[in-house]
Amino acid sequence: MPRAPAKTDSPAPSSARQRRKEARPQELLEAALSLFVEKGFAATRSEEVAAKAGVSKGTLYLYFPSKEELFKAVVREALASKIAEGNSELAKHQGSMADLLTWMLWTWWERLGLTPAGGIHKIMMSEARNFPELAAFYNDEVIEPSCELLAEVVRRGIASGEFREVDPDAAVMVLIGPMLHLVLHEHSIGAAGVTHDHKCTPEQVLSLQLELMFEGLLNRPRNPAPARSPA
Structure with missing residues (x-):
């Protein structure tokens, strides 16, 4: 059987x-x-x-x-979590503040500028006026914490003598301006497939931005870091 x-x-x-x-x-x-x-x-x-x-x-x-609560959750997941990671790195970092700023800039570019998450900034730039409550949320969750994180790095660099005496908040604006421009381009004109005659890559722009930033910020010469490619 x-x-x-x-x-x-x-x-x-x-x-x-x-x-x-x-x-x-x-x-x-x-x-x-x-x-x-x-x-x-x-x-x-x-x-x-x-x-x-x-x-x-x-x-x-x-x-x-609601759709508003969904958007807030997307912002927290895609952006606020990266700021929290930066704060964690700052809390345990023992070395050069210039190195930490370099790490933050490249990490944010690779995880935000080169990913759909970077498009959130374009949304807020174009639609904030019509959604003031979301604009206030974005300011509280993203803009203020990220600016404060970078300003604290600059303040620590000044306190240690690594950086010259500068206004930390103004230094943050100088540091992040080019990145925000690149992110907006990636998710607007760049996303439309429009090409232009500029031959430099975003990575070349960010490398030069860091070099120029540290030329004016450091109290002592620093060997320029080699250009990085996105992970």
């Missing part, structure tokens, strides 16, 4: 559903970021985000009660 084939264990449907449920918020955030960057905040509809993530609109609202 033939023997019945042995039964193989398979994941319980409830376990698979649980894993899917736990992954859902991240899937919704990724879908929202993609659509916000592509279409802008005002033009993106909640049902589009839900459809892109493969869930119903009602499921989306279980996690994020």
Whole structure:
């Protein structure tokens, strides 16, 4: 008499559903970021985000009660978390503040300027006036903390004698201006596929920006760091 084939264990449907449920918020955030960057905040509809993530609109609202709250969650995930990482690095850093500034600039460029997350800044630049509550949120969660982080690095460099006596807040504006310009270009004219005659790459621009910044900031000469390519 033939023997019945042995039964193989398979994941319980409830376990698979649980894993899917736990992954859902991240899937919704990724879908929202993609659509916000592509279409802008005002033009993106909640049902589009839900459809892109493969869930119903009602499921989306279980996690994020409004489009505004969804956008805030995207900002916290994509940008505020990187600022928190920078604060953590500052807390444990024991070496040169110039090296730390260099690390921050390149890390933010690679993780923000070269990724969809950088498009959030373009959204705020173009739509903040129509959404003042979101503009205030972005200022509190991104602009002020990032500027304070960089200013603190400059203040520590001044206190140690590594940097000249300069206004830390003004130094931050000088430091981040070119990066913001590059990010806006990447997610506007650059995203449209328009080319121009400038032959330099963003990495060359950032390398020169750091070199020029440290020429005026350092109390002593510093060998220029080699240009880096994105990770």
